[in-house]
Amino acid sequence: MADVKWMPGSIFDNIDKFANSLGYQNAAVAIELAMMPWKSPEERDAFIAGITGDDVKGGTEKNYIKQNF
Amino acid sequence: MASGGANGGPQYNPANVSGTGGAGQSGNYTGFAYGENSALNNSRVAGNAAVASVAATGGTSSNPAPYGDNNMPPLGTLLDPTTKPSEPISAGVDFGRGPGSEVLPKGFQNNTRIDENAKVALQYLPDLAIAARSADAPDSFKRFVNYLIDNSQGVNPNG
Numbered sequence: 001m002a003d004v005k006w007m008p009g010s011i012f013d014n015i016d017k018f019a020n021s022l023g024y025q026n027a028a029v030a031i032e033l034a035m036m037p038w039k040s041p042e043e044r045d046a047f048i049a050g051i052t053g054d055d056v057k058g059g060t061e062k063n064y065i066k067q068n069f
Numbered sequence: 070m071a072s073g074g075a076n077g078g079p080q081y082n083p084a085n086v087s088g089t090g091g092a093g094q095s096g097n098y099t100g101f102a103y104g105e106n107s108a109l110n111n112s113r114v115a116g117n118a119a120v121a122s123v124a125a126t127g128g129t130s131s132n133p134a135p136y137g138d139n140n141m142p143p144l145g146t147l148l149d150p151t152t153k154p155s156e157p158i159s160a161g162v163d164f165g166r167g168p169g170s171e172v173l174p175k176g177f178q179n180n181t182r183i184d185e186n187a188k189v190a191l192q193y194l195p196d197l198a199i200a201a202r203s204a205d206a207p208d209s210f211k212r213f214v215n216y217l218i219d220n221s222q223g224v225n226p227n228g
Contacts, residue, residue: 006205015197016210022164024216028185031193036147047148051159053166059207 006059008041013059020058021048183220190221 007013014034022030038044045056098109151158159165161173194217200206201214 006200006203006207012197012200012206012210016207016213019213020209024213025182025186026164027213027217027220028182028189031189051165053157053159058209 009038009044011035013041014038014044017044017048017056017058021052021054021056186217186220190217194218194221 011034015031018030018034019027022033033047038047048056098106098113100106101109145152157165157167160167161170163169194214197214197217201211
């Protein structure tokens with residue numbers, strides 16, 4: 001794993017969003033949910049908002065600006 | 070015709086396993102602790118007799134499917150619409166809307182999250198740590214990885 005592409009909807013992005021939205025004490029559940037085949041980041045975020053009743057927490061879009069841009 | 074060789078019968082199929090754990094000839098339970106085999110066998114005989122008596126009186130004749138008359142809805146998937154629209158989807162867990170885990174039956178209240186988190190940390194930490202070192206990894210992700218590192222200290226990988 002030489003270079004991690006931090007893209008919306010990637011497994012690491014999913015883990016970031018689920019862990020920070022559900023709470024670190026729910027790390028195991030967060031990682032399991034992050035591994036589900038979400039159709040899009042929007043579907044994932046809607047699911048998180050549905051179960052937490054709150055906004056999605058975690059990295060913001062500025063984190064996705066890659067080098068060479 | 071040669072005799073005494075393999076004939077390809079069902080005894081050669083490795084998938085043919087006796088449900089009773091033994092040779093499968095008598096139907097009797099074997100392999101349990103001393104005294105438990107006979108108790109289990111007696112229980113089985115009594116149970117079979119009870120079922121046979123119900124069947125003989127037509128108790129199941131109108132509904133041949135076992136458990137066919139219960140009112141349980143079919144199991145859905147995680148993303149199916151809720152079957153309890155008046156109840157928040159997070160009812161019974163300690164985040165989100167609705168009551169927390171205090172409303173669950175006693176048997177469901179064991180907090181196994183600490184152990185589960187530690188196992189997950191051991192399993193995924195190497196990859197997560199590499200991802201956290203990425204130049205564009207969000208601080209929130211790094212904090213989460215640090216949390217897993219802190220909680221993986223001194224954990225037995227064999228559970």
